[in-house]
Amino acid sequence: MPDIVVCLKQTVDIYQLKPHPETLEPQFSQAQSKISDFDLNALEEALRIREKHGGGRVVAVSAGPSVNQLLIREILAMGADEAHIISHPLMASADGYVTAKVLSKLISKAGRWDLILCGEASLDNSDYQTGPRLAEIFHLPHLAYVSRLEISERSIRAWKVMEDGVHVAECSLPAVVTVGLEINTPRLPSLLMIRAASKKPIHEYKLADLGLGEDDLKPYVQLLELKALKVERRRQKLEGTPEELASKLADIIVEEGLARR
Amino acid sequence: MSACSGLETPFRETYTIMPTGTDLVMYIVLLPFAALFIYGIYRRMRYYGLRDFWGELFMDMPTRLGLAVRYALLQRKVVSERRAGIMHTAIYSGAIALFIGTALVFIDYDILRLLGGSILRGDFYLVYEFGLDLMGLAFTAGLCILLYRRFVVREERLRPKLEYSLTIAGIIFIAVSGYVLEGLRHSIQPRDWSGWSFVGNALASIMYRGGDLETMVAVYRGLWWSHAIVAFTMVALIPYTNLLHIFTTVANVYFSNMRPTTPGKMSTPFRLDQLEPTDEIKVGARRVSELNWRQRLGLDACTDCGRCEAACPAYAAGTPLSPRMVVQKLKGEMWNGGGKDFFDGVLDEEEVWACTTCAACVEACPVLISPLEYILEARRALTLEGRLEKKKSTMLMNLARFQNPYGLPQSEKAGFIEELRAMGVSTISEKPDAEYLYWIGCASTYDSRSREIVRSMVRILMAAGVSFAILGEEESCTGDPARRIGEEGRFQEMALANIETFKRHNIRRILVHCPHCYNTLKNEYSDLGIELTMIHHSQLIGQLMREGRLKIRKPIGIKVTLHDSCYLGRMNNILEEPRLVLSGSTQGLVEMRRVGRRSFCCGAGGSTYWYEVPRRERESVIRLREAVDTGADTLAVECPYCLQMFNDAVRISGYEERIKLRDIAEIVAEAL
Numbered sequence: 025m026p027d028i029v030v031c032l033k034q035t036v037d038i039y040q041l042k043p044h045p046e047t048l049e050p051q052f053s054q055a056q057s058k059i060s061d062f063d064l065n066a067l068e069e070a071l072r073i074r075e076k077h078g079g080g081r082v083v084a085v086s087a088g089p090s091v092n093q094l095l096i097r098e099i100l101a102m103g104a105d106e107a108h109i110i111s112h113p114l115m116a117s118a119d120g121y122v123t124a125k126v127l128s129k130l131i132s133k134a135g136r137w138d139l140i141l142c143g144e145a146s147l148d149n150s151d152y153q154t155g156p157r158l159a160e161i162f163h164l165p166h167l168a169y170v171s172r173l174e175i176s177e178r179s180i181r182a183w184k185v186m187e188d189g190v191h192v193a194e195c196s197l198p199a200v201v202t203v204g205l206e207i208n209t210p211r212l213p214s215l216l217m218i219r220a221a222s223k224k225p226i227h228e229y230k231l232a233d234l235g236l237g238e239d240d241l242k243p244y245v246q247l248l249e250l251k252a253l254k255v256e257r258r259r260q261k262l263e264g265t266p267e268e269l270a271s272k273l274a275d276i277i278v279e280e281g282l283a284r285r
Numbered sequence: 286m287s288a289c290s291g292l293e294t295p296f297r298e299t300y301t302i303m304p305t306g307t308d309l310v311m312y313i314v315l316l317p318f319a320a321l322f323i324y325g326i327y328r329r330m331r332y333y334g335l336r337d338f339w340g341e342l343f344m345d346m347p348t349r350l351g352l353a354v355r356y357a358l359l360q361r362k363v364v365s366e367r368r369a370g371i372m373h374t375a376i377y378s379g380a381i382a383l384f385i386g387t388a389l390v391f392i393d394y395d396i397l398r399l400l401g402g403s404i405l406r407g408d409f410y411l412v413y414e415f416g417l418d419l420m421g422l423a424f425t426a427g428l429c430i431l432l433y434r435r436f437v438v439r440e441e442r443l444r445p446k447l448e449y450s451l452t453i454a455g456i457i458f459i460a461v462s463g464y465v466l467e468g469l470r471h472s473i474q475p476r477d478w479s480g481w482s483f484v485g486n487a488l489a490s491i492m493y494r495g496g497d498l499e500t501m502v503a504v505y506r507g508l509w510w511s512h513a514i515v516a517f518t519m520v521a522l523i524p525y526t527n528l529l530h531i532f533t534t535v536a537n538v539y540f541s542n543m544r545p546t547t548p549g550k551m552s553t554p555f556r557l558d559q560l561e562p563t564d565e566i567k568v569g570a571r572r573v574s575e576l577n578w579r580q581r582l583g584l585d586a587c588t589d590c591g592r593c594e595a596a597c598p599a600y601a602a603g604t605p606l607s608p609r610m611v612v613q614k615l616k617g618e619m620w621n622g623g624g625k626d627f628f629d630g631v632l633d634e635e636e637v638w639a640c641t642t643c644a645a646c647v648e649a650c651p652v653l654i655s656p657l658e659y660i661l662e663a664r665r666a667l668t669l670e671g672r673l674e675k676k677k678s679t680m681l682m683n684l685a686r687f688q689n690p691y692g693l694p695q696s697e698k699a700g701f702i703e704e705l706r707a708m709g710v711s712t713i714s715e716k717p718d719a720e721y722l723y724w725i726g727c728a729s730t731y732d733s734r735s736r737e738i739v740r741s742m743v744r745i746l747m748a749a750g751v752s753f754a755i756l757g758e759e760e761s762c763t764g765d766p767a768r769r770i771g772e773e774g775r776f777q778e779m780a781l782a783n784i785e786t787f788k789r790h791n792i793r794r795i796l797v798h799c800p801h802c803y804n805t806l807k808n809e810y811s812d813l814g815i816e817l818t819m820i821h822h823s824q825l826i827g828q829l830m831r832e833g834r835l836k837i838r839k840p841i842g843i844k845v846t847l848h849d850s851c852y853l854g855r856m857n858n859i860l861e862e863p864r865l866v867l868s869g870s871t872q873g874l875v876e877m878r879r880v881g882r883r884s885f886c887c888g889a890g891g892s893t894y895w896y897e898v899p900r901r902e903r904e905s906v907i908r909l910r911e912a913v914d915t916g917a918d919t920l921a922v923e924c925p926y927c928l929q930m931f932n933d934a935v936r937i938s939g940y941e942e943r944i945k946l947r948d949i950a951e952i953v954a955e956a957l
Contacts, residue, residue: 040694054694056686102671211671212678215557215774220565 025079026138026175026197028070029131030104031158032063032086033123034095035148043252050250059095062143064102064210065203070141071103072208073175081105083137085130087123089116093226100221101213108133110229112241119243120153126241127154128161129234133227137198139180144169144202155202165195171206295478297405297413299394302473302505308394311513318517325524326532329585332619334578341540341579349539352653357535362651366592372430379424383463386417411481418467418484425460428453442591442609449589452526455519462512468492469505530588534652537586540579541653548644548657549856550808551768554665557777558813568773569665573615573623576662581623583654584616593646593656598886598908603901604639608646608656611636615659627663634672637663639898642769642891643851648882661771668771676896681772684779688761689727690895695758698730701739702757708743712757713790719754721820722792724806726799727762728925734932735925738798741954742822748957749835751825753796759786765805766892777813780805784815798822798950800852800924801890807857821853823923823949827862830869837870837956843945845871845952846917848908848931849884850924858882863923866949870956875915877908885911887930894926905934912944919945921952 040055070082084104086096091109100107108130115126131140140162142155159166172183180199184191185206213221231237262272277283300307330338355361360377364370393405405413431453434440468488471479479486492501523529545552554568570576573584587609594600594609611632618631625631637660646656667673673681683692713722723742729735746753764779787793795817797803807819820828829835845867853859860881867874879885888904909931912920922928931946 054696209675209678212673212681213671214669214772215778216566216568216669217671219560219562219774222562 025077026073027081027083027136028073028139028141029083029085029134029137030063030067030070031127031131031140031142031154032067032084032099033060033143033146033154034058034086034088034091035060035146038147048251048254050252057092057095058147059099060143060147062145062147062202062204064143065205065207066141066143066201067099067102067104068208068210069173069203070139071211073139073173074103077175081135081137083108083134085109085127085134087112087115087118087126087130089113091228096226097218097221098213100224100226101217102211104224106134106225106227108227108229110231110234112231114238114241117243117247118241119245120151120157121244122241123154124157124161126234126236128158129236130229131158131162133229133234139175139197140164140200142200142202144204152202155200159200162198162200164199166200166202167193167195168202170201170203173201173203173207293477294407295410295476295481296403296407297390297393297410298470298474299390302470302502303509304506314514315517318521321521322523325521329524329529329533332623333582333585337578338582341543345542348542352541353535353539356538356541356651356653360651362653365651368430368434369590369592372427372434375423375427376431377427379420379422379427382417382420383424386413386420389413411478414478414481415483418482421460421464422484425464428457428460432457440591442595444589444591446589448526452519452522452528455515455522458515459512459519462508462515464488466505466508466512469501469508473498473501473505527588529585530652533582533586534588537579537583538653540582543579544655544658545808547808547856548642548647548655549804549852550812551661553809553812554773556813557774558781568669569667569771570659570662571627571666572625573619575666576615576659580658580662581619583658584612584619586652586654587612587616588652589613590651592649592651593654596645596649596883598643598645598888598904599639599641599898599900601885601902601907602888602904604898605633605636606639607636608640608660611659612654612656628667632663634667635898637667638677638896639893639900640891641851641886641888641893641904643886644855645851645883645886648855661769664769664771665773666771673770674896677770677892680766680892680895681770681775684762684764684767684772684775688779689731690762690766690892691727691731693731698758701730701736702755705739705743705755708740709747710743711754713754713759713792714757716752716754717790718752720752721754721794721796721825722787722790723753723755724795724797724799724802725755725760726797726802726925728799728929730760732925732929735928738925738928738948738950741948741950742798744954744957745826745829745835745950749829751829751834756786756790763802763805763810765801765809766895768805768809769891770895780810780813784810784813787815787817792817794818794820796820796822796825798923798925798948800850800857801926804852804856821857821859821862821923823853823863823866824859826949826953827865830866835953835957837953839956840869840871841952841956843871843919843952844873844875844917845919845921845947846875846877846912846915847880847921847923848877848887848912848927849881850922850927851884851886851890853923854884855882863921863949866953867921870953871919875917877911877915879911887924887927889926889930894930903930903934903937905930906938909934909938909940909944913940917944919947919952921947921949923949 034057036052036055037058041050042054043049044051074080074082082104084099084107086109088111091111096107096109110126110130140158145152155168156166167182169184170182171185174181179194179196181192181194182201262269278285360374363373389405393403397403435443464484465488467482467485471482471485471489472492523531555566573581589609591609594607597608599606614631618625628634640660642657644657680690683690687694713719725739729739762779763783764776767779768776795806797819803819803821806817810817826835847863847867849860864874885908886904887908920931922931928946928948935941935944935946
């Protein structure tokens with residue numbers, strides 16, 4: 025019965041993001057926040073492992089500029105037993121290095137564990153950093169891009185879909201595993217379960233509680249600019265018989281350098 | 286004056302051919318059978334929940350007796366189908382008559398005889414003999430139709446099952462042996478009044494009269510005992526076979542008003558606004574033992590007649606669902622103890638999700654079972670645990686985050702509201718004394734084709750000078766898709782928010798063109814603390830036309846057929862108004878094969894619009910073919926979801942040139 029820590033990030037719902045018509049910068053204020061998709065897969069996997077093995081704790085950890093308790097409640101409603109969170113404004117500029125460092129401190133507050141599960145990347149930044157860095161901090165084996173996971177007494181076996189086949193790997197526990205969207209379909213907690221989850225504990229920390237200072241939140245990488253790509257159609261209309269159209273189209277394709285005659 | 290001019294008064298001769306003491310032996314033999322019967326009934330009632338049953342039995346008796354008379358005694362729904370109706374009426378009335386006949390013999394011989402009296406004598410006895418022979422014929426004729434349906438034409442919906450064949454064989458044996466016994470009796474003991482038992486007498490004349498008396502007596506005695514034993518066996522088998530329906534259907538009909546009056550109204554298992562924040566509530570059922578006693582009784586009332594299956598659009602479309610099989614599987618599971626998880630080999634999840642909640646099954650059931658009810662309970666249980674695939678959970682997430690199932694941000698509707706304003710429409714804040722609140726609904730707010738309905742409706746309302754307003758930005762989903770998918774909590778959260786909006790603006794009268802909004806606001810919000818007067822646009826248009834406030838300049842030259850939306854017709858009985866409107870605004874209304882309460886769902890109800898179920902065909906395409914078969918050039922609808930479903934169906938089946946799709950409002954607006 026393994027105890028599992030799941031790392032979850034609250035991100036902006038990028039599908040709701042619309043660029044400003046002039047500056048092309050994303051208008052964050054118009055979009056809602058949600059739990060990063062891959063992280064929900066990680067949580068779902070942890071819950072399934074617990075169901076399959078008939079026990080074990082599932083602990084959620086989350087760090088961000090302002091962690092929304094309501095979203096944490098949804099995580100607990102899905103089935104996590106408890107949550108450890110920290111909110112600090114400087115987390116808005118956190119990179120993988122900072123996030124992994126803060127999460128590792130939260131994890132050390134979470135008690136005993138055998139496995140850390142993370143989404144392979146976050147919905148907003150897509151850096152693919154946090155999981156591997158956590159493994160590094162704890163000196164643990166790391167299995168990435170996992171699309172199927174089997175867990176036994178003291179080891180895990182993971183499947184990763186490659187371009188030309190499937191890669192199967194095994195390692196001992198404890199370990200860090202990052203998962204993708206293919207691994208499962210996360211359950212959706214019903215409103216009644218979300219309400220019932222209000223009984224579950226959410227532990228909130230301050231930086232000092234974790235032995236960290238603001239200096240520790242300085243990222244290695246700084247985001248300089250974020251802009252939407254401007255895509256515009258040329259609204260060119262070709263007319264003529266199918267034969268003429270084909271030849272006109274071929275001309276354009278060659279002109280644009282997309283193909284050679 | 287005696288009808289019989291002979292010397293003797295006719296009377297019932299009981300046991301006269303049997304050896305002395307037969308009556309006593311028979312009662313001793315009957316005992317174990319009776320014990321089996323009583324034990325079986327007791328056990329069934331234990332399954333339903335005996336205590337609750339007694340508590341409910343004497344409540345609301347006048348209404349319930351009325352239901353029992355209408356649907357059990359008079360078989361009002363059974364006879365709605367011709368062949369099956371004639372069959373069942375014949376068997377049913379024959380069986381009752383023969384039962385009464387046997388009971389009279391018992392009273393005559395075992396009670397009155399001992400007191401020195403008799404009723405089965407004289408003219409009454411002759412009428413009795415004649416009547417029984419006649420009803421016996423009806424019984425036999427019914428059995429012949431049964432055999433014809435089951436074994437000659439093999440009606441598809443009649444499932445072959447050994448149990449059924451055995452009970453049928455037993456009943457046939459009782460009927461045939463009863464007549465043969467009567468024939469033998471008249472052969473052995475011819476009487477002046479034998480002619481009154483016209484069937485028995487005819488049989489006797491075929492048999493060899495005055496022949497070997499000894500053989501005939503021996504055959505009579507043997508047959509008499511086998512007739513008795515088979516009859517006892519059948520009685521003993523009642524609680525263990527389909528024959529139990531004799532009692533369970535009556536009970537189910539009697540208690541049927543414990544369900545909401547329309548299948549459009551789902552039960553409210555809790556009130557979100559009255560829950561303590563930490564209350565843990567279980568909704569739905571995933572075991573027979575989690576159903577209530579009435580629902581368990583309902584399972585046992587199912588006779589496997591298959592009418593629900595024949596009416597079910599999801600079944601016709603080749604999805605895994607058959608409402609009959611849902612009930613039958615749950616019934617079988619109840620007989621096995623009822624403790625097994627539905628989704629552990631009893632039901633299939635897809636079966637439950639395929640249901641469009643159209644309630645055709647409820648309408649079809651002759652004994653007032655609601656297969657829909659079990660399906661919705663199972664959905665609630667699945668949703669409570671969050672066991673939903675992507676499309677379903679996305680829809681629910683959209684409701685939670687955007688207050689509409691499309692998942693479009695509120696900003697998407699700003700443009701449309703602006704357009705309506707330009708047409709002269711006000712919001713309720715600007716026009717608080719408006720007579721009607723026009724509730725637009727998500728489909729017509731976010732779907733461009735459905736917006737046409739609103740534009741037409743606004744033109745109609747303005748032409749008739751009706752005072753109305755819209756909610757504008759304040760309108761959100763009624764919660765219907767959440768409730769139908771089983772997310773009761775989310776439904777109530779949305780409903781309570783809407784109720785607050787209604788109360789804030791003091792709204793009581795709402796005009797709506799979406800039957801799903803109509804149904805939920807009218808039937809379901811009342812459980813959450815608001816009574817709304819709802820009017821469907823077809824009703825209001827009809828009313829305006831009748832009052833002369835809306836003048837149709839010239840009926841438009843189309844031949845139209847109407848698709849009754851389930852949530853308007855079947856659930857809320859709005860059938861006349863749309864037809865009046867169409868007859869008044871077009872040149873001719875033709876009807877499809879399935880109309881009114883027997884209409885066939887477009888396939889979008891019960892939130893099935895929002896996800897996919899494996900299927901052979903689409904309900905909408907099946908229904909569209911029916912519409913095209915009428916020769917109509919226009920299919921009129923009264924629901925934006927029907928409109929969208931048929932829009933796809935027209936394209937899929939390449940009927941673009943054959944038939945046009947219009948909402949009723951669009952047709953009327955054109956005729957103004």
